[in-house]
Amino acid sequence: MSPKPHSIQSRLSFWFAAQTLSGLSIICLAIYLVTAWSFGAKQRDALDQKTVLVEHLLKEAEKGGDLVFLRHKLDDFFSMQDDVTLSIANAGKPLFQSTPPPQGRWLRRAIVVPWQNGDFHTDLSVQVGVNIAQDSRLLERLAWTLLGAVVLGTALVSLTGMWLVRRGLRPLKALAERTAAITPDHVHQSIDPGAFAQELRPWITQFNALLARVQRAYVQLESFNADVAHELRTPLANLLGSTEVALTRPRSNEELQAVLASNLEEMGRLSGIVTDMLFLSKADRGTSARSMAPVSLAEQARDVIDFYDAMLDEAGLRAEVHGEAVAEVDAGLIRRALFNLLGNAIRFAEPASTLRIEIAAAPGGEHHTIAVINRGAPIDPEALPRLFERFYRAAQARDGSTRHHGLGLSIVEAIARMHGGQVFASSQGGQTCIGFSVRRSS
Secondary structure, eight states: OOOOOOOHHHHHHHHHHHHHHHHHHHHHHHHHHHHHHHHHHHHHHHHHHHHHHHHHHHHHHHHHOOHHHHHHHHHHHHTTOSSEEEEEEETTEEEEEOOOOTTOOEEEEEEEEEEEETTEEEEEEEEEEEEOHHHHHHHHHHHHHHHHHHHHHHHHHHHHHHHHHHHHTHHHHHHHHHHHTOOGGGTTOOOOGGGSOGGGHHHHHHHHHHHHHHHHHHHHHHHHHHHHHHHHHHHHHHHHHHHHHHHSSOOOHHHHHHHHHHHHHHHHHHHHHHHHHHHHHHHHTTOOOOSEEEEEHHHHHHHHHHHTHHHHHHHTOEEEEEOOOEEEEEHHHHHHHHHHHHHHHHHHSOTTOEEEEEEEEOTTSSEEEEEEEEESSOOOTTTGGGTTSTTOOSOTTSTTGGGSOSOHHHHHHHHHHHTTOOEEEEEETTEEEEEEEEESOO
């Protein structure tokens, strides 16, 4: 089951509201606790003052008379004090009890005060209380006020935060609309990073790079399709034409055999194109060389020269191998790449010249290079970067170029890539060098 999609805006708004709620709650709780502590300190101070006052009254009454006198003195005093309550007992018997207001809330303290009247000594149990009802009501109102501030503040900040988040995400929406407007026919229209926020520019840069790669692949695919159609059309047209001509009238066995031989040649060309295309397709999918083993590169080059021995004699050419190296490669693929390179060199080399296959270790020692060098007409510098493109021919008018379908060097490039290497080409001073590199070990 796929996870439930979520909205960045919703998540940002939620966490913004949660953070606001937490922050305001902590602040308001701190305000309430500090206020409650202040009220408590004030109430304790008031209770201390009333306790000292009661003790003073008891000392004054001790000098002036007995307990009855004390009771009258306290009645006179507490008749004007409605925020204080006092109760006095002697040996468990109540001596005095003030009349507190009915709606009061009291903070009380019990003390023992020694009493002496002549030879009469006793301890009075005194309980003093102060009315904290008003402070309690103020604290309750403050609590409700702070709670309302938390709720209203969170709601207000959350709504503002949602608006700000939505406003902040507008560049993303604009970027989405801009990318949605790019069609396969307009992949060259990259997005200007300068029109967007700094945080989005790395993404836009990467997206533009992706567009450039897609454009190159798209152009290459279109060109590849057109080239494939062109290359297949010629042998198919030859097959159809020769077959139609053969069917226009009765033919002898010799004539039919000649037609079949011509058709077989064209079908062989078709088979070669399809086989090479399948090989390139596998290489593009990342297929690597399989039969890897340490082999002598010079020995593989000499085997290829032996295969082309008759063609070299016919063209009046010689071929030599210079250098030696051992690498862990697929010998069959290396020979196939050398077949293509040496075949090209034979077709375009000057008569009576010498072809060289040079093998050397590349700088750094991690790769070996194999290059086929021939003397002949130079290749246009503008054509050098395209030599390894599929179906590309540097010179259609050169001898033999129309009899080949232009995939040989593309296969060389694929083989080099399968061995962790790359291809290279140069042509100057009447000398052309085309080759590739392979990794020393897999």
